[in-house]
Structure formats: C-alpha cells, structure tokens
Amino acid sequence: MPKQYARCVQAGQHCSATRWRCLFFGAAEFATEQQTVSADVIRRSYAATEEGFLNLVRKQWLIKPQIASVGTCCLVGIINEGVLYIANAGDSRAVLGRVERGAKDIKAVQLSSEHNASFQEVRDELRQMHPDDPRIVVLKHNVWRVKGIIQVSRTIGDAYLKSSEFNREPLLARFRIPGPFHKPILCPEPSIEEHRLCAEDQFVIFASDGLWEHLSNQEAVDIVHCSPRNGIARRLIKAALREAAKKREMRYSDLKKIDRGVRRHFHDDITVVVLFMDPALVSRRLYGISWRFSFRGVDGPQLEQYFKKHGIETLLDAVVTSHGFYFILQLLRLSVPHCITF
Template sequence: MEFDYFIGDGNSYSNSNTMRPKNRVLDSLQRALNQAENDFLYMVEQEMEDRPDIVSVGSCVLVGLIHGKDLYIMNLGDSRAVLAMDDDENTIDESKGLKAVQLTDSHTADDEAERNRVLGEHPDDPKTIVHGKVKGKLKVTRAFGVGYLKKKVLNDALMGILRVPNLISPPYVSVQPSLYMHEVSSSDHFVILASDGLFDFFSNDEAVKLVHSYISAKPYGDPAKYLLEQLVLKAACSAGFSAEELMSVPAGRRRKYHDDVTVIVIILGTNKRTSKATTCI
C-alpha cells in the first residue's frame, strides 16, 4: 500500500490545483503560530522587568487538525504524531498488528539534519551547540517562546549565571514548524499525539501496539489514560518501585523518574473520537 502524505517545512508547497486548498490550511496553521509567537514575545518584553524569568518560558508545539478526510499536523520540537495503519502485508489479519508511521520531525540537536542546519545558520559562533544543547541550554532546536535564545534584549533581562554568554547571532531557536497533510483512508486506525516523555519509555511501534490491543479489547475505553498507566508502570519498574510508590513521590521530585506527559489518541474511521490524558509532576 502506498502511504502518501504532504510534507513541508513552512516555506515551499505544491502549486497543483488539488493541493492549493490544502496548502491554505497549512498556511493558516503557520500564520496562527507566528501570530501567537509574536504576541507572546511582545508580552514578555512588556513584563520582563517585573518577571525576568518569563524570558525563558517556552514550549514545544504539536497541533493536529482533521478537516474532512484530511489530517493536518504542525510541530515544533520533539513531540510526536504517530499514525497507526494497516501493514501492507497484514490488511486482513489484524491480530498481526498495525504499522506505526511517524508524521513529525524531531527538532533536536541530536538530529543530524537539525544540528547541521543550526550550525550552518551561526558559522561565526563556535559555541552554538554545547554538550548537545543549543547554547548549552536547550535540547530542542525549534520551539515556541524561549525568548532569551531569540532576542538579545530578552537574554539581557536574566541575571548572572542564568544569562546566556556570547549571544552572538540570535535567534538560535526557530519557530519555523514542520507541516504535514495526510488523506485519511480506511487503512488508518488511530493517531497518537504525545509529548516526548512518552517516547522515553516506548517506541512508536510499542505505543501503537499498546493502544491497538487496548481498543480491541475495550472499543469505548480510554486509550490515552491506559498509555499513561503503562508508562507509570514501566517508569516505576525502571526505578525499582511499585506504581503506587512512584505515584506517592511528591510532584516536584517525580521528574527524576519520568517527564510530565500529555497524550491524545484520535480514533479514526466510523468510531471517530478523542481520548486525552496528562501526568502532572
């Protein structure tokens, strides 16, 4: 089976008549992100004198939009969208499982293409990436906010060791999203949207397998909550705890064992619905 989805990096789209309406949706998503970014950084500049820590506030971005039969994805950072679809060889016997297809790029300094892009944009700064992080501070190379890595005036608002030294050629972190469009078909079962903490413990294939087995047994259950329950079990096992012991760890200290995680599972097809769960630590 051919898997055909549109990929763009926010700056080049197809000019075909069939793609133009879809391009407009992608353009609208990007414009909304850019407007939100501009508004947020403007607010940061207005308030940074009283709240200097606000210049470091930021987030990865993952947006999923279903319009008709089209699934649109926009991402910044290392959150993931993973589509579960029939394997070409197993379209009849579902007991053999589904194929996991990642619909997002990983915008981190660990990714060779991203690392080379960032280094290429700052040829005169030998400390662009330090210890696998942008300016030694941030693992992701694209993000919303984090103004101190985008504008010198915002970095200067930080005091002492919090300030990034030698901010030679900002911005160092991009707000240019990766954009995707996929036409949903009968072979597509569900989409997992999740922050990177989920994938610290599960591969794409493992996450799809867990959701598939769960909704096969409980068609109207809560697969997102189930995924997080499995994450807590695995994190507890890795730490030598029971799940109950891990959950009793105070919220501020639990980050040592697992990241805060948000998961959304969108069930496709005739039983279309959405399941969402979050861990707060």
C-alpha cells in the same frame, strides 16, 4: 474554520491556554482569509502566536522578567477535507496506527518531524544556521544541547534564546548566555506534514516527549490497538510510568508516591491525546461539518457522559493531560453551538 478538526499538544514549563487560544483563533482567521487550510496558514498561526508571546514578555519585562525563560513545544493536528495536517515545533510526536489490507497486525507510522539536538540532522541544521558559533550545540553530561542549555531547537517562547534584548538583567544570571547574539538561537517555525486519510487509518496518538522516552512508536500503537478505547490515553501514560520505574529499579507504586516536583528527576511530564478515526467518515470525507466545541482536557468517561446527555456524535475517544491544554473539536449532528470548560 469550516469542515475541519483541530488538535493541539503543548509541553513545557508553562503550557499556556492563552497561547493555545492565540494559535487556534489565529489559524481560524488566516484560514478564513484564504478560504482553506494550508501549510502557509499553519505557519502564519505559529508566527502570530510567537509574536504575541514575545510582545507579552516585553510588556512584563520589568515586572516578571523570568517569563522570558518560559517556552513550550507545540504539536498541532488539523483535519480538513480528508487531509490530516501535522505541525510540530519541538520534540512532541504524532503517530498513526494503520491496519494494512489483508493484515492482522497494526503498523505504527510516525507523522511528525522532531527538533531535538540528539538527532544528527538537527545538529547539522543548527551548525549551518550558525556557522560562526562553534558552541551552538554542546555535548553536556552525554546529552546534546543547544548552547549547552536546551535539547529542542524549535519552540514557542524561550524569548531569552530568541532575542538579545531578553538576554540581560533583570533576567536571572542562570538563564543568560554569555555574550550577545545577533539572530535567534531557537526557531518557532514548525515542520509540517500532510497525510490523506484512508480507511486503513485507525487512530492517531498525539503525545509529548515524556511518553516517547519510555515507549516506542510500535509499543504505543500496540497498546491502543489491543485495549478498550475508554481510558486509553491514561493507559498509555501508565505504561510509560511503569517503564520509567523499571529503569530506576523501583516499583510503579513507589514512583507514584513521589512528590510531583521531585518526580521530574525520574520522568518528564506526559500529555497524551488519542484520536480514533471512523472509517465511514473518512471514506465519506465528512469531518467536522457542524459546530466548534471547546473544552479543557479531561478523561474519556466524563466527556462521554456529556456527549450522551446532549446526543452528540463525536470522533474523540479519550483525553488525558498532565499539563492542562485546550483543544478544539468539531462535532457532527450538533444543532446548536456549545462552548464549555471542564
């Protein structure tokens, strides 16, 4: 994919690197076919990723039937020719930090649409798509859920809610829903937004819903704006965990001591990526004119050390991940292609 920069955040029970590779290289193939990046290219990439995962479920159905219950939200950002494309399936979120001309304060601008049954418009959409199912959305323990099971209405995976062929034995009974269904309950198609970057755009926060459960858009943007860049994603996660501890009337230090498996009862998993914009590059529209660079999410200092060693100028500042995910980075002034995994 020439002249572009891609970013992905996945949140779910199993955030699969295989699915991310499929998504990225699918996008690369479709973009090469059309000689451009477009909403259609991104939709086709999501569809190909979904179909690839469903085929994997079919192949492993008799050996690992529980894979049919595995799913993930997927948030993708691609910069191409000065335009930022944001695609989202699920309830992860991309938020832009922008400084308006003549203003000192920074403004939070949400770039992504979310697909969570807590929103009235999502419930209306589901009811419109399933007019014969009065229980397509159910209020359970004061939380709206699709079929009383899951809060999000769009995902990659969750095969047991996409096709009746997976809503049966040998899948465990606790995952199966009563009665057959004739069309997918959940949808893999992302909502896609386009934003032309300008000099006022400072950074974009890509994060799973675990962050936004405890921080508002403006709170997150203010933290990034008022803090050193180094380690900023980790700082956001820490701020969210402090809020989670406060809601439970406990100390942050005590929350950190709780075993990870048990901590899911206190807060959701959190994945954060902060992408800083270089105003000079935005105005010159020079995003990604060189080679692709692939690596697993790590924190800022480790990447900075590698970049300095190889004399690389990059648009990336910091990455912290609690799931493990892949992203592809196009670099400037890189004379040879690099592909490394931390």
